[in-house]
Amino acid sequence: MDVRPEPFEPPAPVPRTVPPSKLEIIRTVFRNPLELWGEPSYTLPWIMTSFFTEKTLIVNDPGLIRHVLVDNAANYKMAVVRQLVLRPILRDGLLTAEGAVWRRSRKAVAPIFTPRHARGFAHQMLAQSQSYAEKYEGAEGRTFDIGNDMTELAFTILSETLFSGEIATESNSFADDVDDLLHTMGRVDPMDLLHAPGWVPRLTRLGGMRVLAKFRRIVRNTMDMRRARLDTDGENAPADFLTLLLKAAGPDGLTVEEVEDNILTFIGAGHETTARALAWTLFCVANSPHVRDAMEEEIDGVLESGADPVDWLDRMPWTRAAFEEALRLYPPAPSINRAAIADDVWTSPSGETVEIPKDVTILVMPWTLHRHQALWHKPRAFMPERFLPENRDAIHRFQYLPFGAGPRICIGATFAMQEAIIALGVLMHRFRFDMTEETRPWPVQRLTTQPANGLALRVTARRPASSIS
Template sequence: MAERFVPVHPPRTARPAAAWKGLVNEHSRNSVAGWSDAAFTEWHVRRNILGIIVHIPRHPDAIERVLLTNAANYEKPRLVKKVIAPLIGRGLVSSDGELWRTQRKIVAPSFAPGAVAKLTGLIAKAAERSVAGWPASGRIDVARTATDTTMRIIAEALFSGDPRLTTSQAADHIEAALIAAGQVRLFAVLGLTWLKLGHVARAGERGRRFLRATLTTIVRERGTEGGDDFIGGVIRNLHTRFPAEEATMLAVDNAATFYVAGHETTANALAWSAYLMAGAPQVQERARAEAVAALSGDPETLPERLPYLRQILDEALRLYPPAPRFEREAMADDELHGVPIRKGELISVWPWLLHRHRGLWEDADAFDPDRFAAGREGERHRFQYIPFGGGPRVCVGARFATVEALVILAHWLASRRFALAEGFAVEPLGSVTLRPKDGLMLDVSPL
């Protein structure tokens, strides 16, 4: 059995804090901080936050009802839509009903297995370029190199490599926009989403403006025919279904959605995976042997030859889920695992809590890729592990993200060894996504 490695997580309190304190304490700046030990043993909590009733279910049966068996009753909350609309508008992630179904049909073919397989060569070249910039021995910010790599991939795969989307300025603006959007603030709960207070909010607003302006320019330059890439197909299809100006704005909304989500979440998964392997050298060596052998075969089928690396990635997504939380609003009265739900109440689903719940996972905070070994699927409820959501609204880009991460990690492992950087404190930061705060430094050395 591999050595036991317990990766970093924010400290936990002995007792739950009052609900209102979550609007002003560390939890308001970092959604995965400030939780009590009880949060990882309880099955359901009901909170009253300034008159808004919020349920936090953790039993997989309740999660399954919200995301699958009664998914039509649980829509994106109006409050959340107000918070994220300035960034991604009415794109696929933020829409409901017929608008959501229409957009899902438009983008789904681009993420089908065959379409994703054809991108493995592009992904491999980007991975090789990233390694070429590393020292033979020394310290690197794996979070920054992961972001740069996935940003280039998403720009090339979906936007024909538009150089306006691969600058360090673009990366900094996106980071600022995401952090600002993810912070829980008193004025957001009160519906005062227009109020921009503090340097984080102001930087986020600058980032949002940059992103929207850049993508609007790109979409308008394309015209109604769009072009031959992903965003071109989205533009053409939208113009056949909606009036011209609405089609243009929906194209911008989806460009923002897939550009941000398409690289940010995978970059974080890469950084966390590298960190976990750095902390468990035996796991890393086994994964490296697999990667070196697998790289000699057909590039399009490379991910299929990386079963152990896939286990590592799955475990990284358990410990550090791409989206630490997401919300739904009850459209009608219901019941979740014996708890009554009233129309208009919010359901806050927390993969961060679900994936570390002690009633669901043995040694829940420890890094153990063998949890996802072949044949062990029957040991867990299908809704206790939801890194990409679940039900009809499961992330349409999940396969792309998984293939991208596996190909990049394989090339990284075949080039360098990773070790934890002495003196550097790794800190998870929960916003819209779950990223390493202030980067993630690792030491690299030759094989």
């Protein structure tokens, strides 16, 4: 008989039962868009609605999602509000570029993120994770803000793997700088909802201009450092992401501005998704003893066997499942926004027809999709068992979108998965992370799904540092 307790239900907004007023929509979108959605968004396959004068189709049906993001992706461009929020930060980086600019950027960075190439980063990921774990050595029973810590860890891994440790940072407060940037710049302003042109000032973002200028300065200094090295010692310069981008600049490749935008995208946002997902995973596991027991047994066995870190992703099904379940409950990118270029129509397998008018905004929201009552058993509960190999076939490809789908699927998905499993393996092999009375995170949508109030966990040692390499 299964005597395990009911699975942990981590904090999340309760679906609304009463539609919000227009003023409440503005307030909620500015404060936390995750609190906006009502019961229909978690129960119906699609909803045609309006925000102010803008028609919006909210899509939860996996077949319709596939139609929009894959089968007829050419008919859908980036939605206006999304671009008004993100382009001031990333300009023509890979997340925000469109058309020929996006194709050039994608082609330029693709070689560094092939699965084979990504696997080559495993030992660097291991070394950086082991080095960062020393932070907790001797800190028996102390409490740490794991949200900030995972941001720092993910940054060190990104810095070492994609930039060979040569990012020209100006201080040791990188995690705080990222939080400042996303808190002030990565949120919807009322002017965005009204589709005001980009030159109209966004009062809510004025405080973020200083930190954005700081990030831009870091990028330019980083580019200058590497150019100088390529000019003086090109044969010994790292053949990494930074060098690849700089070599892609020129009349037939990327402009200097596009190179800068893509570097900023990966420094400021590329690591953020993995960092947040790692923190949410440790939080959920701390509340799920039977999951933690299974993960610790699995991790200890793999690490003590001396397995190459390249193979950890395949040899740790429970660890991978816990991370993927955290990605389900707290998707780093909680919404995917598109707009129809021309009229379109989709017919479901049962014969129902969805007409999609030109210019309608499409919202594919992993936040609601991943908690949809028609698609998931106990959708609000943390149940990594869903993602164990024997259960994965029950999950439709387009009901689970932590990395998006279609031509614009996250190019770093394999990199992120490998990084996360190696980091979790190192941290959970040596330490245990527990709840405290101060642990009261609340999910808030900015550029990613962040834990408001911090994510305080108490750290205790499980074993001393090992010689795994």
